[in-house]
Amino acid sequence: MAHLFPTDNWLALTQHMARAGQRRLLLLAGDNAWSESQAAHLQHCLPGDWLWVSDKANQAQACTPRNARALLGREFHHAVFDARLGFDAEAFAILAGTLRAGSWLVMMTPPFADWPNRPDCDSLRWNDQQQPTASPQFVARFLAALQSQSAEMLVWQQGKAPAFPAQFPQACWHPVQGEPLQEQAAIRDELLAMASGIAVVTAGRGRGKSALAGMLIRAWNGTVLVTAPARVATDVMAEHAHKPLAFIAPDALLEQMHSGKTPHADWLVVDEAAAIPLPQLAAMIDGFSRVLLISTVQGYEGTGQGFILKLCSQLPVSRRYVLNTPVRWAPDCPLELFVSSLLLFDESGTGTTPVSGEMLPAPAFGTVLPGELTDVYRLLSSAHYRTSPLDLRRLLDAPGQHVVAAKIGGKPIAAAWLVTEGGLTQKLSEAVWAGFRRPRGNLVAQSLAAHGGSPRAAMLTGWRVSRIAVYPGAQRKGVGQALIAEVKRQAPAGCDYLSVSFGYTQALWRFWERCGFRLVRMGTSLEASSGCYTAMALLPLTQEGEALAANEARHLSRNLSCLQPWLPFPLPGEPDTGRNLLPGDWRELAGFAWGYRPLMSCLASLVRVLAICPLELPALRGELQSRQPTAVLCGNLGLAGRKALLSRQRLEAGQILVWHDENQAHTLKAWLAQLQFFD
Structure with missing residues (x-):
């Protein structure tokens, strides 16, 4: 069996990549034995860590895709990503972010002819089907991104000659030697001079945001308290602080603060702040005079422009900084450009409206086709800061997904992502009500059956509003309400209702109420991702939907007085104070x-x-x-x-x-x- 390239050429290209600060993708498309043989040959020829991310790897350094988050804060030299059984996009992005300059990310896939129609085991995480399904839209997107960077990416398909670059990269990159970059030093000095307030530092992967926090801790003469969703994520910070960190987990910090025992510190540093619900983040910040929030944007943690928009609108942020220069690799690294293009981590344009002025032209409404999803996905992710690559996979290939957009000049200014739910049989709906069954999907439909007043609630069919987003410049001008009205018009025959599940705030509920929704359920415990209490509402479209909405609204109204003691805010509506048992x-x-x-x-x-x-x-x-x-x-x-x-x-x-x-x-x-x- 022929090897990939002559060893001398392979070593020379890798050395040139290291000098240029580059990392590259090498894709091996073929049967299992062939792909594994080529990957093993590379591992033998090139010294490095050679971490394998695979469900079936038998290697000294291996990690399953579902455990990829354990790689956060670590660095590797060369890695193999196994996508033959399924493509975990989040694990792929995480692995790419751990590789330092001069590294290869070797990816094994099925033969290109088979890949689009082959069941993808990762689909079980984002698809409500019982068995793995194919992902033709995402595979097509992957291959198109690969083709657009064909000069930088290396592809070898079994039975075909590999394409070897005619020229090696010639640029010279100077890696960081421990001293801060100019933009890091400038931000650190401003933070050291800050008397009080909240500062936010955001950056893409590999920009040195955690290192910057460590430099601040090292230079500060007083006390600094550090918190983060996972302590392992603060390893880089500790390395640059040159001393042990005073670390406390977010829930432990909040517990101390609630009991009146807020720790004393000159600074509170919160790493990966976007992973903490905003209500909890706000409660933490309230106890400290100086706060530094650092978080990845345009990345796999499920953060992005939406985090910044929500943070700055809900918290008194006094300073905001962005780190742009990569630290672990050179700008325009081929691997980073590929991952960003594939998973839409580049959010350029999401913070501005494609129109200007006070008067907003009348938008055109329409259903979004698969080829038009790029701009819409960026808009949706900008409004929901927990968006992750899982959502892109679901939007592209899961059944029952619909997107309706409002456009001006051909550009979306608002979009609603809808998911078909319900349609369960009577016996299955009743089994859900009793708690015996929890079939995949059907968030609102199942919840109405499992927590509401009707064992048959999940039998009806609805469109759930999974996400809705309006560009900031077009907000508070009726666009969102008009979009929901258009969704209502486009709902297919047999759709009994529109539904929505959201983290309850009075402002959000006012919006949905103005759109015609009726509140039908209120949770009694905080939802982990939003930090709010879950509320659900219905907008009936048929007589059957009207009967369901009326029944569930009565059920909630009758229970309001019993629910109220368990909630920290007044519930909307007039409670039914009757105590008779029905x-x-x-x-x-x-x-x-x-x-x-x-x-x-x-x-x-x-x-x-x-x-x-x-x-x-x-x-x-x-x-x-x-x-x-x-x-x-x-x-x-x-x-x-x-x-x-x-x-x-x-x-x-x-x-x-x-x-x-x-x-x-x-x-x-x-x-x-x-x-x-x-x-």
Whole structure:
């Protein structure tokens, strides 16, 4: 079997890449044995770390794609990315960001002729199907990006001669030798002179933002407290600080602050700040006079321009800095340009509106076709700062995705990303209500069944508004409402409702209410990604949708007075103060006692029945009436933990049902039992 290139040429090209500060992609497209043979030959010829990211690698240094985040903050010389079974775009971007100048990223793929139609195992993460599906749109995008940089990327397909560059890179790059770059030094000096306030430093991968924070800590004579979602991400910061960091995890810091024991520090430094929900970030900042927030943008962490827009609109940011110069490789590195082009990390233009002036021309509305998704995706990601490569994969190749945009001069100024949901069978919808089944996808449809008042809620079909975005310059001019009205007009026959799930704020709810939505669900715990309480709303389109929306809105209104003590803000609407127990309450209690409905989904029914039931019921009363902490309640009852407590509470709910009506209890229990089994 012929090897890839003569060893001398291969070594020479790699040496020229190191001198030029470049990193490159080498793609091997062929069968498994052939690709592995070529990768092994390269590993033998070129000294380096040779990290393999693969689900099947048998190497000294290996990592599975799902564990790729463990590579953050580390550096490697040469790596292999295995995309033969599936393409984890986030892991690919993470791996590319770890490679230093003079490195090859060797990527193994199926033969190009087979790749577009081959099932992609990674699709199980972003596609609601039960089995892996093909990703023809993303593969086409990958190959097009490869072709556009054909002079810089190396491709070898099995059975074809490899393309070897006619000329080696000649530029000379001077790597950083420990001293700060000019822009790093300038920002550090301004931060050292800052008397108080919030400073934000953002950068793409490899720009030295963590190193800059370490330089600040090293030069500061006082105390600096560091927090980050993962401590491993602060290793580079500690290296440049030349001393151990005073680190505290975000949840531990917030717990101390809430208990009145805020640690004293001259500075609070928050690494990868975009990974922390803004409400928590705001609470942290409130306790310190000087704060430095650093975060990656245009990168795989799911951050971007949207983080900056939301941060600056919600927090009193006094200074903002951007690091532009790469530290670990040269500007215009071929690998960085390829990854940025492929995954749309370049957000140029997302912060400006393609129109100017106070008067906004009437936009044209229309459905977005796959070939028009680039500008729309950038717009959507700018509005939702947790956007990640997973979303791009879903938008391109998952079924049931629709995008409607408002355009001026052919450029999108607003877009709504919609997902088809619902359509479950009656038995499956009832099994979801009881907690026996959780099929993939159907976020709002399943939630209405699992937490709402109707076991058949997931039978109807709806369009969920997954994302909506309006360019900043076009906001507060009615464009968002007009876009939702257009979505309503474009909804297909048989679509019963539009739905939305969002982190509740009064401002957001006012927008959805103006669009015609009705609030139908309010969660009672903070949602991890937004730091807010989850709310859901419906806009009915058919008679069946109207009946569902009316029923769920009544269900929420009837439960408002029971939910309110568990929420830190006033709920909208007039609560129904009636305490009478209805048939739906007893059915809900049965779903908790003999099914797997969550405790908080049955909160209102339980509160009502506890007010009239004479039974002792210490597990239920301890949590819902006395509001005892779980650890205290478990200790009082001699239970091992939360799981044992929940089992006791379900047992007590069954006792309530038997106390109320033994015959009805047996009927409900039999009904619940048959929901577990169906074709």
